[in-house]
Amino acid sequence: MTTAAFDQTRGALADAISDIRAVWTHWHTLAAVGVGAAAAAPAFAPGWFHLDGVAAAMYRALAATGLMLAVGLGGMPSLSQGAFMAFGAFGTALLTARAGWPLLPALLVGVAAAAAAGAIAAVGVVRLRPAFIAVTTWILTWLVVIFLLAFPSISGGSQGIVVSRPLSPTVHYELALALLVLAILAAASVARSPAGLELRAASAKAAAASSLGVVAARRRLGAFVASAAVGALAGALAVDLAGVADASDFGPFRSFELFVAVVIGGAASALGPTVGIVALALVAAGGRFLADLEGVQAVRFEPMFASLLLLTVLGLGGVGAVPAARRFLARRARPARPVGTVARPRVRAVDNAALLEARSLEKRFGNIVAADDVSLRVAGGEICALIGPNGSGKTTVLRMLAGTVMPDAGTVLVDGAALGSAPARDRALRGLVRTLQSTSALTGLTALENVIVGAGLRRRYGGSLRTLVASPLARAEDAAVRTAALETLDQVGLAWAADVPADELPGPDQRLVAVAAALATRPRVLLLDEPAAGSSVEEVARLGELLSRIRTAGIAVLLVEHNLRLVRSVADRVVVMAAGRVIAEGLPDEIAAHHDVRAAYLGRRAL
C-alpha cells in the first residue's frame, strides 16, 4: 500500500520534472540564476545594500502579486489592498504586542482574520460592476484607515503599535525573497490554470464567457479572498520587519501604489507586479533626490511621481511593462496561416442527438414587440437557419433560447424538458451552447486558451485547489483537455494559430475561435449568431464546410445569419422572421422564391 503510494508519488514527480524540462528555456535559467544570486546577496552585499529596505519592498511586491489575482485575472479594480495589509498587520501586531502571542500563531490568526474580512467584502463586491468595485473598495480603504486613526486604543494612534522583532533583517530578507518567488510561481500557474483562464475570460468578455458556462462570480470570489490573504500576510510580515504597526502606512496611498504596481507591470502577468514595485521604488528614489535638492520632505513628492509614472504608462498604451516586452520578443516568431486546403478532422459525434424546441415565445420591450408567438424545432443533425431583416427579432429569439433574456410567455425545451429559467451554465451542461453576434473570441487569451475555456465546462477536477497543488488527477485532466482543445481548433482550421493571442487574429478567424470554443463544450445544440459576418467568399465556403461537418456529427444547429449565400448552401430548413413574427418556413429554395420574404427584405414596392 505505502510502496504503491510512494511509486505513484515518484511517478508523478518524474512526470512533473519532464514537463518542466520540456518547456525550460534560457529565460528560466536566467531567472533561476537571478534568484540564486539574490538569495546569496546578504553574504557578500556591499554596505549600501540595505537588507531591510529591500525586504520591505519585496513584501510590497508580495502584496502586489496577490492583488494581481483580483485585478489582473479577475478584472476587478480593487483599491483596498492596503486595507487588507492593515488587517493582517494589526491583527498580528495586536496578538503579539498586546496578547503576548508568539509570531507564527499570531501571523496565522491575523492572516485568517484578514481572509475572512476579504471573504465578507468579496461577497458584496463580486456581483458589482467594475466601476462600483473600484468605488466600494476605495471607500473600504478610507474606512479602515479612518477607523484605525480614530481609535488609538486599537491602533496605537499616530505612534502605532510597537512590536518586538523576533526575526533579524537577514531572515526577513530571505523569507521575503522565498515568499515572493513562490507567489510569482503560484500566480503564473493560477493564470494558466482552468480557474485562471475562466477568470481572464470573464473579465475580457463577460457575456461570451458566460455563454460557455463560466460562472464568473464564484471564481472572482476565490481570487478576491486569495488576494486579500496574500496582502494580509505581506502586511503582517512588513510590520514585524519595521517593528511598528502604523495605520498611516496602510492608507489610501498604499492601496493606490499596489494597484499602480499591478497596472504598470502588466495587469495579467505574474512578474508584472514585482516589476511595477521596482519601477515605483526607482521613481521614489528619484523623488527623494529631487526633494533633497529642493529641501522639501520627500514624502510629499512620492505620490506625484507614482501618479506621473502611471499616467505615462497608461498614455503609452497601457498594456504594462511585462506584456509589452513579451509582445516585443514574440513579434519575430509569429506563425502564419498555412496555404492550400487541408482535410479537417471529423467533428466528434454526439452520443445522443437532441431536439431543441421553442413554443410560442413572446417578448416585449416596452411597446415594442420583439417576438410574438415564435415557435421553432431543430433536430439533431439538422441546420436550421433563422433569417430576417434587421430588427426582426432574431437575436431576441436566440437570447431567449440561450437564457440571457427571459421570455414573457412560451417555453424552451430540450428533448421535451422545459429549461425554465436555467442559467447559462446549466443550459451548457445540457448541451445548449451559443456564440455571440459580436466578435466573441476572448481577448487576452490565445486561440487555444479560448478553446480550453470551452472544454473546461465538462472538467471534473478543475477546482482552484486541485489546480493550485497540481494533483495528479487534475494534471492528467489538464493534458487531456489540452489535447481535445487542440483537436477542436484543428477542426475549424486554426491549429496553426494555437498560441496566437485571439485578438490579433482577423475578425472572421476570431469568430471561428468562438465556434471552436463552443464546440469544445461538446454541445448537442449549437446556436450560432452571424458567424459569417465580415467574411470573404472563400471564408464563407470554409465556414459552410465546417457547418456540414458539425451537422454530420449529429449536432442540432440554429444559424442566425444575414449571409444568404451561406444559408442557401448549408441550411436544411429556413425560418424567416419579420417584425417579431415567423412569416415563412421551408426549404432554402422555396424561401428564396417566397413572395412575403422578398417583401419583408425589399419592401412591397420593389416587387
Next chain:
Amino acid sequence: MSLAVQILVTGLAAGGVYGLVAVGHSVIYRLTGIVNLAYGDMIALGVFTTLLVAAGTGPVTQATAGSGRFVLALVAGLVVCIAAGSGSYLYAVQPYVTRGSTIGWVAAIVAIAFAIRSIIGAVFQRPSYVFPDALPFRDIGRSGFVTVAGASVQVRAFFVIAAAIVLAVLAGLVLERTRFGRGLRAIASDADGARIVGVPVDTFVALAFGLAGGLAALAAIVAAPSGSVTPETGALLGLKGLVAALAVRFGSPLRAMAAGLVLGVSEATIANAHVGSLELGTSYRTVVPLALVLLFIALRPQLEAVEERE
C-alpha cells in the same frame, strides 16, 4: 432643545457642501458612467489656489485678505479648478472610457487625485491652515456667534446653508433651462443619439466635469473659513459627497442635495450622540456613514450589480 438647534445648523451647513458634491457625483455618473474619485482633490485644488492668491502660504488669520484681492483669488481658484477638471477628463480619463477599460480610468483618475494632493502638499507644508474670511461675519453678534433658541451658533453657518441652496438651485436651472443643460440630459439618456443630433458630447462632458468641480469648490470656499483646511480636507469632502450620492444611487440633483443635507445632520448627530452612558464623539462621525453605505450597496446592489446584457 438648544443642542438640537446646534446640531441642525452645523449639520445643514456641512451637509449643504456635501450635497453639492453629491450633485456633482450624480451628474458625472449619469453622463459618463464613471465615478470621479478625484473629485475631492479637484475641489481642494480650487480651495488652495484661492488661498494661495488671497493670502499666500504663510500663517493666516481670518482677517488677512482684503476683499478686492479675495475676489481675484476666488476667480483664480475657480478657473484653475474648472480647467483642471475639464483637462484631466479630456486627456487622462476619456480615452479609457471610450475604450471601455474600467481599470484604465480608475487608475488614471486616482493618479490625478494623488498628483493634485501631492502638489498641494508640496506647496502648503503646514499641517493645517486657516482660511481668510472676506465677509465680516466675526463682527456680528459675539465675535461671529449668535444665540438661537438657547443655542450658540456661528452666523457663517446660515450664510453657508443659504449659499449651498442658491448654488444648488443655480445648478438645477442650468440643467433645466439652458442649451448646455438640455445637451447634458440628452447625453445622459443616450450619448450616441445625442452625438448624432449634433450635441458636442466630449466638449459638453468635459465642461460638465470641470463645472461640477467649480461648483463644489465654490461651496467649499464659502464654508472653508468656518474651520481649518488641510490638503486632505478635499479628499474627505469628495468621499462624503460620494457616500451621499451612493445613498440615492446617483439620483436627481434634488435627491442628491437632500442626501447631502441628511448626511451632514447625521454626522453632527453622531458626533454628539450618546449610546447609554458612552459618548460616541467625533471618532464615529465619518466611520459610521462610510460603513453604512458599504452595507447598503452590499445588501441591495440594484444599480451597481453586473447587468446581464451583452
